[in-house]
Amino acid sequence: MQTNTEDRSKRYINPYFGGVLLGLLLLFTIFITGRGLGASGAVKSSVVATVDRVAPSYAVKQDYLKKFISDTQRPMNNWLVFETIGIFAGAFLSGLFAGRVKKFRVEHSPKITPKTRLIYATLGGMLFGIGSQFGRGCTSGAALSGTATMATAGFLAMILIFGSGYMFAYFFRKLWI
Amino acid sequence: MGPLIANGYIDPAWNNVIALLVGIAFGYILEASGFSSSRKLAGVFYGYDFVVLRVFMTAVMVAMVGLVYFNYMGWIDLSQIFILPTYMTSVIVGGVIMGLGFVMGGFCPGTSFTGVAVGKLDALFFSIGLYLGIFIFSLAFPWLEKIYYGGDLGPITLMESLGISRGLFTFLFVLATLGAFWVASMVKKRVKDIEI
Numbered sequence: 001m002q003t004n005t006e007d008r009s010k011r012y013i014n015p016y017f018g019g020v021l022l023g024l025l026l027l028f029t030i031f032i033t034g035r036g037l038g039a040s041g042a043v044k045s046s047v048v049a050t051v052d053r054v055a056p057s058y059a060v061k062q063d064y065l066k067k068f069i070s071d072t073q074r075p076m077n078n079w080l081v082f083e084t085i086g087i088f089a090g091a092f093l094s095g096l097f098a099g100r101v102k103k104f105r106v107e108h109s110p111k112i113t114p115k116t117r118l119i120y121a122t123l124g125g126m127l128f129g130i131g132s133q134f135g136r137g138c139t140s141g142a143a144l145s146g147t148a149t150m151a152t153a154g155f156l157a158m159i160l161i162f163g164s165g166y167m168f169a170y171f172f173r174k175l176w177i
Numbered sequence: 178m179g180p181l182i183a184n185g186y187i188d189p190a191w192n193n194v195i196a197l198l199v200g201i202a203f204g205y206i207l208e209a210s211g212f213s214s215s216r217k218l219a220g221v222f223y224g225y226d227f228v229v230l231r232v233f234m235t236a237v238m239v240a241m242v243g244l245v246y247f248n249y250m251g252w253i254d255l256s257q258i259f260i261l262p263t264y265m266t267s268v269i270v271g272g273v274i275m276g277l278g279f280v281m282g283g284f285c286p287g288t289s290f291t292g293v294a295v296g297k298l299d300a301l302f303f304s305i306g307l308y309l310g311i312f313i314f315s316l317a318f319p320w321l322e323k324i325y326y327g328g329d330l331g332p333i334t335l336m337e338s339l340g341i342s343r344g345l346f347t348f349l350f351v352l353a354t355l356g357a358f359w360v361a362s363m364v365k366k367r368v369k370d371i372e373i
Contacts, residue, residue, distance in 0.1 A: 010373075015228045018210035019235020025202050026236060027243035031252070032187065032195060034180030035259040036240075037203055039287035043307045047315065064318035082193045084290060086200015091291035093201070094208035106298045107215055109371075114298075121215070121299040124282015125289065125306020126313065127274050132286065133314045134271025134325060136261060139285040142268075144233065146261040148240035150334040150343060153263035158237075160272020162221075165280045169222040172280050176219045177371060 009099040026148055033079070036145020040132035042084035044068065049075040064133075080141075109176055120175055135161075179253035204291055213291040215283030215299055216373045222280050224368035227361040234354045241347050248343075265328025282306065 012018075030036055048068045052059040052075055059065050069075060095101040108117035132138040135157050137146060143161055146154015181187045187195075210232045211217045220226025247253040279285055284292060284303045292300025314321065335346050 012211040012228070013209045015210060015231035016235050018206055019232040020239050021206045022203075022210075022232060022236035023239025023243065025199065025206065026240040027247070029199050030240070030244065030258055031179040031247065032181045033192070034183050034257055037199070037287075039285070039290065040307065040311075043286065043304070044311050047308060047311045051312075051315075062315060062318070063322065064315040077193075079192060079196045082196035083200035083203065086197045086202075087204035087207070087287060087290045088294045089197075090201035090204025090206075091208035091213060091294035092204075094205045095213065095291075095295035098209065100208070100213065100295045102296050104296050104298050104301075107292075108299065109216065117299050118302045120281050121283065121302040122306040122309075124278045124280075124284070125303035125308075126310035127278030127306075128282060128284075128286060128303075129278075129307040129310020129312075130314045131271045131274030131276075131278055131310075132307075133311060134267045134321075135275060136264070136267070136271070138275065138287070139233075139279075140287045142261060142271075144237060147237050148244065149258055149260060150241075150336060150346065151261035151263065152330070152333045152335055152338045153261045153268045155335055156263070156265075156268050157272050157275075160269060161276045161279060161285075164273040164276025165222050166276075168277050168280050173223065175281070176216065176283070177223050177225065 011098065023148075026145060030145075030149065035079075036141065036149060037083070038080045038137060038141035038145065039084060039087070040129070040138040041080035041141060042078070043129065044133070045075050045078045045081050112175055117175070120172070178251070179247065180257055183257050184254075203287070204294065207288060208291045208295065212288040213295045213297060213300070214373060215292065215297070215303075216371075218285075218288060219280065219283045220371075224364045225371050226373070227365060230357060230361055234357060238351055238354050241350060245344060245347050260332035260334060262332045263328075263330040264326060265330060267325050267327055269328075270324055278310075 026036055048065050051065055106114035106117055108114055135142045142154050143158035147158050182189055211228050217226050217228050221229040248255050282303045284300055286307055289300045289303040293304055336343055
């Protein structure tokens with residue numbers, strides 16, 4: 001028997017309703033700022049900021065990071081960084097209301113160990129980090145916002161992220177099913 | 178009229194405040210839809226949970242139709258909105274790597290942040306991986322530069338790439354999305370549910 005709190009924590013909003021809300025938020029964001037949503041950009045800014053702080057002379061010379069360093073603005077003073085701070089806060093609130101905020105734990109299929117899950121989560125994150133630089137955005141900035149604004153690159157990113165996921169899904173099925 | 182900041186309706190000083198508020202709504206919607214759970218997200222690749230497909234495609238559809246409508250009503254100047262530039266080689270390589278990362282890690286960047294917010298360690302490790310991956314990319318950039326700038330087509334749109342109007346593409350996209358929802362519901366019936 002499940003307890004009531006467990007039941008409650010598994011209750012999510014209707015996915016189509018969630019999608020409509022997300023679509024309206026994206027529309028509203030484009031209407032105000034002229035750009036869509038994003039996520040990987042904030043991590044990139046963190047990398048730029050760390051290197052800029054730890055090894056400033058290197059950051060200025062570094063071919064990739066120097067693209068994102070300007071004399072007028074600190075790397076962390078960036079729209080996507082503030083938006084991402086908001087993501088944490090908003091997700092925390094939602095989780096709190098739904099009873100999903102609990103002490104640190106690893107979510108994994110019962111067929112694998114927490115250690116295996118953490119190794120693959122790290123590797124997956126590294127790949128997503130690398131891929132999002134090539135894609136000039138991730139699922140939010142490239143696929144979602146890019147497709148909605150009719151950018152060819154955004155549409156391609158969407159098709160390729162999900163297409164490639166299906167292509168490789170067979171090899172990693174033991175992690176999930 | 179829109180975009181409001183570019184046209185002076187809202188002072189750019191509000192930019193970061195707007196960013197924070199947009200982020201709160203973004204995080205709230207993602208978490209409430211179930212995106213803080215990697216096992217729910219990965220379901221889209223194995224047919225046991227299609228929440229990603231439903232939320233994501235509905236959102237794209239609503240925003241796309243909304244922009245057509247706003248444009249028709251003269252509320253937004255679409256020539257002023259940011260169009261992600263297309264570097265054909267780079268986006269293909271990036272998309273494939275991201276898909277692999279998605280199915281191995283069970284998150285994408287935004288969803289991993291929502292996972293961290295409710296206490297998922299796997300989401301935290303994914304986020305640390307993101308940081309490491311971007312750092313590795315920047316170190317290896319001299320060798321990756323050719324791919325990164327490969328196939329430069331500029332900020333082209335689907336209308337230019339396909340030679341059809343925004344309205345027609347939007348209409349076809351809506352039809353394809355509704356079709357995908359139907360296929361997903363058929364697949365879901367055949368696939369065994371898993372206890373998450």
